[in-house]
Every structure is written in C-alpha cells, then in structure tokens.
Amino acid sequence: MRVIEQINASLHGFMAGDAGAHVIGEDILDPYGGAFKATRGLSTAFPDRVLSSPISEAGIVGVATGMALKGKPVCVEIMFGDFITLCTDQLINHMSKLPWVYNDQIAVPVVVRAPMGGKRGYGATHSQSLEKHFCGVPGLTVVAVSQFSDIERIYAEAFAAKTPHLIIENKLSYARLVDARDIAPHADPDLVLVTYGGSTEVCVEAAARLADEEELRANVIEVTTLSPFDRAGLRQRIGDCPAVLSVEEGADGWGFGAEVARALVEMPGRSFATVTGPPHPIPSSKSWETALLPNGEMVVGAAIDLLLGSRQ
Known part of the structure; x- marks a missing residue:
C-alpha cells in the first residue's frame, strides 16, 4: 500500500466511525479527489459530509473550528502546506486556545492535514517546510509522517484525541510504499x-x-x-x-x-x-x-x- 492510499483509508475510517465527522477542503470532491488524491472516494461514500470549500484557508479552518465546537469532528485538507500561513490565526489564537480559555469544558476535534516539502520543482511558494512555525504552540499537536511511520495508528490517535492536530505529510512520500522495516537496527551504532x-x-x-x-x-x-x-x-x-x-x-x-x-x-x-x-x-x-x-x-x-x- 502506498502512503497516500493509507492516508485515504484512514480518512475513510474516520468518516465511517463517526456519523458527525466531516472533511473540508478545496477541490476534494470526486472525481478529482484533492490535489494529491487523499480524499478520493470520500464524497461518493459520504456525500453530505464532504464539503468543497472556497479558496480561503482562513475560512476553511475557521468554519471547521466552529463545527468542532458544536460537536462535529472535522478533518481539513490544506491543498499545499505553504498555504498554512493563511490560517495561522485560526490555528494559534482560536482552536488551540479555546479549550484552555473555557477550562476544558469544550473540545475542538479538528485535524488539519498539510502536504509539505520540496524536490518536486514547485518553487519558492510551493516547496517549503513551514511546520516549525507552528511547533511550541500550547494546545496544538504537530505530527509528521513518512512511509516508515505507523500511519494507520498515527491518524487513528489524532482523530480519537478530539484535540487540535496539524499533520505534516511530505509530498514525495505520498507515492512511496509503506515500509515497516526497522530503520534503527544496530544495538551499538556509531x-x-x-x-x-x-x-x-x-x-x-x-x-x-x-x-x-x-x-x-x-x-x-x-x-x-x-x-x-x-x-x-x-x-x-x-x-x-x-x-x-x-x-x-x-x-x-x-x-x-x-x-x-x-x-x-x-x-x-x-x-x-x-x-x-x-x-x-x-x-x-x-x-x-x-x-x-x-x-x-x-x-x-x-x-x-x-x-x-x-x-x-
């Protein structure tokens, strides 16, 4: 199974496991299924809960935060991770802080997915790795995956946590086969x-x-x-x-x-x-x-x- 297929399977599991779950993003409906095809098949299987949004990352994440506050878990797809800067306020000043502000009487079950990284020739505004700008924010968990990660577990835990998560997905990794080998095999490495x-x-x-x-x-x-x-x-x-x-x-x-x-x-x-x-x-x-x-x-x-x- 390729990484993108495992992510897609995790999204299908998220939607099937909660009748209130939604996925929101730009161009994510079938037959297109998103810029990297992570949402392929979702709108066909769950037509009322997969929402194609206008081109406004701030609006997408803002709406997702509001839906989450009403008890509807949401997974947001940001088309390119470079655009994550457009929803900085929603990530840093809204969803991550609201549970603390209200003394944990509310939850914000939002998972934001963002394709990051270079080596595909996309240039200055589409090949960056900007995740460090969101690390260290109290209340926001930042996760990164590759073909060597336990992707199924990581996504399941993020969805089950019911807390704000930002998941970084490297664009080159999408086409790689999931690889379960031990990448730290030496008991006494140099x-x-x-x-x-x-x-x-x-x-x-x-x-x-x-x-x-x-x-x-x-x-x-x-x-x-x-x-x-x-x-x-x-x-x-x-x-x-x-x-x-x-x-x-x-x-x-x-x-x-x-x-x-x-x-x-x-x-x-x-x-x-x-x-x-x-x-x-x-x-x-x-x-x-x-x-x-x-x-x-x-x-x-x-x-x-x-x-x-x-x-x-």
Missing part, C-alpha cells in the same frame, strides 16, 4: 540520524551508504510528534551513541535541530551537527531545488565530518 517526515527517506538511504562505503553503523530515529517534543523519549532512543546528526528540510535556526540540541543538553559528551534546507527561498528549478535540500550525499558528508571531528 551515530544516529535524527529526522522526521520526508527527510527520513534521505537518512535511511544515507545510513545504507555509510554501511556499504564506510563500514559505519548508523541508526535512523524518526520523530513523528514534533510538538510537544518528547526530549526524554529522544534521549532514551539515542542511548549511549556518541554522535548525533539532525536532518530537516526546513531552513536553519529555531527549528527541529534546535529541539534535538536542547534534548542533548542533558547528554554531555555527544558530538552534534545539523543538516538543513538553504537559508533562502526554494528556487524554481527542480534540479537546483533537489541539490539544495537535504540529500544522501549531503547527509553522508556531514556524518563523516561529524565522526572525524569527534575522534580528534
């Missing part, structure tokens, strides 16, 4: 690659190259819940490994790498480095875009530099 979302595939490929070309044992740690960030859990997964490399597509600074570094503060003696996206907008050239975002060559080089530096 280094760990800590990552999430679409960069997980890059790290898995880099770990294989490090084993084949350098005889280095690298474990990949995929973090699925970005916020709240489980620092204690990450430290446990890192264990005694002396070298940690953080990998993310987002621009450097105030992001995933910073949270990994924060977790390592309580683990003295670890060598640490980061691989990130470029410190400027994504160019409108697929080859240039692919070369600038984290790739296997980049991760392998950074891993070797990290280990060489730690042994000097």
Whole structure:
C-alpha cells in the first residue's frame, strides 16, 4: 500500500466511525479527489459530509473550528502546506486556545492535514517546510509522517484525541510504499540520524551508504510528534551513541535541530551537527531545488565530518 492510499483509508475510517465527522477542503470532491488524491472516494461514500470549500484557508479552518465546537469532528485538507500561513490565526489564537480559555469544558476535534516539502520543482511558494512555525504552540499537536511511520495508528490517535492536530505529510512520500522495516537496527551504532517526515527517506538511504562505503553503523530515529517534543523519549532512543546528526528540510535556526540540541543538553559528551534546507527561498528549478535540500550525499558528508571531528 502506498502512503497516500493509507492516508485515504484512514480518512475513510474516520468518516465511517463517526456519523458527525466531516472533511473540508478545496477541490476534494470526486472525481478529482484533492490535489494529491487523499480524499478520493470520500464524497461518493459520504456525500453530505464532504464539503468543497472556497479558496480561503482562513475560512476553511475557521468554519471547521466552529463545527468542532458544536460537536462535529472535522478533518481539513490544506491543498499545499505553504498555504498554512493563511490560517495561522485560526490555528494559534482560536482552536488551540479555546479549550484552555473555557477550562476544558469544550473540545475542538479538528485535524488539519498539510502536504509539505520540496524536490518536486514547485518553487519558492510551493516547496517549503513551514511546520516549525507552528511547533511550541500550547494546545496544538504537530505530527509528521513518512512511509516508515505507523500511519494507520498515527491518524487513528489524532482523530480519537478530539484535540487540535496539524499533520505534516511530505509530498514525495505520498507515492512511496509503506515500509515497516526497522530503520534503527544496530544495538551499538556509531551515530544516529535524527529526522522526521520526508527527510527520513534521505537518512535511511544515507545510513545504507555509510554501511556499504564506510563500514559505519548508523541508526535512523524518526520523530513523528514534533510538538510537544518528547526530549526524554529522544534521549532514551539515542542511548549511549556518541554522535548525533539532525536532518530537516526546513531552513536553519529555531527549528527541529534546535529541539534535538536542547534534548542533548542533558547528554554531555555527544558530538552534534545539523543538516538543513538553504537559508533562502526554494528556487524554481527542480534540479537546483533537489541539490539544495537535504540529500544522501549531503547527509553522508556531514556524518563523516561529524565522526572525524569527534575522534580528534
């Protein structure tokens, strides 16, 4: 099963499991089924509860919040994750705060799905990874998935939580087959690659190259819940490994790498480095875009530099 098919199955399960559940988004009705086909078949199966919206992300998420307050769970599709900035107010100042403001007497069961990431040549406004701007918001859970994630469980838990969730789906991962292999197979690794979302595939490929070309044992740690960030859990997964490399597509600074570094503060003696996206907008050239975002060559080089530096 491909990732997009598993997401689609999870949405069908969400709708079938609750007669009050709704899905809202732009161009999500059949036969189109959404820009990436995640909602294919939903409007046919549940014609009264799959709502095609006008082009207004603020309006979509605002309406979803209102419906949730009336006891109707809603899953929102944002066509491209880059457009998530248009509903920042609804995410940060409305749905995430309302339960606290009303002393948990109300619930806001909204899950917002957003395709993120580059390497498809979509350029500066359609290839970004903006999830870090929504991490650290009290009351909002931010999750990222890849083909190596337990997608069925993650979506089921998000829908069952009845709390605001933002789920980040990497666009390249949609076409990948769900992969249940153990990506952290070594009991005593030389280094760990800590990552999430679409960069997980890059790290898995880099770990294989490090084993084949350098005889280095690298474990990949995929973090699925970005916020709240489980620092204690990450430290446990890192264990005694002396070298940690953080990998993310987002621009450097105030992001995933910073949270990994924060977790390592309580683990003295670890060598640490980061691989990130470029410190400027994504160019409108697929080859240039692919070369600038984290790739296997980049991760392998950074891993070797990290280990060489730690042994000097």
